[in-house]
Amino acid sequence: MAKFDNNDDSVVVVIGSGAGGGTLANELCQKGIKVVLLEAGKHHTIADFINDEWNAFGQLSWLDKRTTSGTWRVAKDFPGLPAWICKAVGGSTTHWAGASLRFQEHEFRVRTEYGDVEGASLLDWPIGLADLEPWYAKAEDKMGVTRTNGIPGLPGNNNFKVMWNGAKRLGYKEVHTGRMAINSRPRDGRGACQQLGFCFQGCKTGAKWSTLYTEIPKAEATGNLDLRPESQALTVTHNDQRLVDGVVYAAADGSQHRQAARAVCVAGNSFESPRLLLNSASAKFPDGLANSSGQVGRNYMRHMTGSVYATFDKPVNMYRGTTMAGIISDESVNDPSRGFVGGYEMETLSIGLPFMAAFLDPGAYGSLFTDAMDRYDHMAGMWLVGEDMPQESNAVTLHPTEKDQHGLPVPNVHFDDHPNDIAMRSHAYRQGSAVYDAVGAIRNYEVPPYPSTHNLGTNRMSADPTRGVVNQWGQAHDVKNLFVSDGSVFTTGAAENPTLTIVALAIRQADYIANEMNRQML
């Protein structure tokens, strides 16, 4: 691995090593560009992963202090845990389920498609599906997405059998084991899925794509990557020309260092990325770096989510096998006659007994709760994931008084459901229950959203610099050598799981950065 000097201002500093940052770093390194990759979390290996929900949660999760506000139920049940995302090399690609879906064409221009939705800050993306298609193709090949590039789908597990039968009886057409970045056959030096059932706890076979053991070692092999784990970015610094020139970060021992930079790419997820920009306020950027629009931290989206679990009189054992290899896509269309705009996907999901206790109905007790738990092995489950409405008031802001271990304000995450989110969730609960009723469910459980895994929109992409933070390349409108490279650039959320789009955008962004450097524009 390369080691670059802290004063070497020819390097690109990438902050965060997950789907966006890890991919971007590798793509830049492959093009001969020197990269310093700052990662706040530790560098675990596959061998360190634990098939145990609570222990893995403690090992991988981002547990630094955060606060919550708003009417979302997470603020009541898990006030210090707005998101279930990771602090580790590989970021949340250690934890993600692997679902890799392209956005639909209309989902890039929802303001046009849906019209003016009261209370929503909808905006069309500055790019369309056609712009992203070649990059989606590269991302699918890189990640080894099933049902693309001639890769067979994964075999369905018990949970999928229940979903498939219910869906077919209900008349749904698009039902299969998903497009998953999990090897169904050995590929790219990694083995095939062995149906462990612990996708969320770090994949112990390496069959699931994670930047931890794909992009990052490939980048290291070029000699162009200086990976610095346990190095948390605190502020991005700039010069008199309003260009960024370095990143101040805290090392494991708490000591602070500054890495000089030719360009800085922020990929710390939708909480830490805006927080970093806001914490980098200066005389020249009094409202935060790259925040002349006032949109940094705004328009926070987390997808309309929820789960339906159902109990049956015969065993299911849903926890065996790939967690999310099962999808019904029929409801992902935009059909306002259902009473809401946008659509949602229905995807198999299971959690183990320990997390079922914590998440089935947080705070519940008594026989209604324990009746469900008693039937755990007779239970099937699905996750409902759909497009939620961006709202300016849903926001990541700096807490006025609470500070983290480095003395910087912690992020507060405010969220209220939009009426469209509630209408969609209600529809999804009803349809999910209908799927299970069609195969004889004894009882359905409408489970509220977990702490967020899809965190989007807080540095959104816009054609108009007054309406968003970055342009179509993820380049800050205000600072040309500052980039955002994670899901916070999403203008709107679409119905699909976001990782494939984050990766496609990162590959595209790397190409742009390299070209701009060649043109001496950066």
Next chain:
Amino acid sequence: MTLEAMNRRRFLHLTGGAAAGAAMIAAGVGLTAAPRGAWALSLESLDAHQGATLLKVARHVFPHDTLDDVYYAGVVQSLDGKAAADADVAAALADGVKALDTATSVPWLDLSDGYQLRILEGPGETLLHTVKGDAVVSLYNNPLVWRHFGYEGPSAQHGGYMNRGFDDLNWLPDPDEQASPPSA
């Protein structure tokens, strides 16, 4: 403190809400399977009456008729560990038990289940939430309890569930091969 206990403690501290209760600990539950009744609680901080009361509270909170008391004793042991480490917790638990016992002229443990529950949801509400916050982890994160519920847990050491029933459901037709291709 074990790594396990520390992680849970950290989570519980973070969540602090209805789901997990404020800052309650789920310490390692060093109990082994045993025939019904053939076990004894060794308590560090709580007295025997408090222990017996908390065990019954845990049963009311998460009632599983077929689950032996030994598993609920794990909750009591977890609470006892917390009480031993923190005098405030010990005092809160003692106050909670006293609130149950003084709610009527009959000691709480001698009351019918219906009376017990009504008191628990009234003057005993604080204690109810404390026990619930602990038990949601200390009861359900016990591998012996997993077995009772049919959850087989870790699979990596067995090569996953590939050859251990990931697709053995036989009361519904198998999906077509386009939807669910055969495994490699």
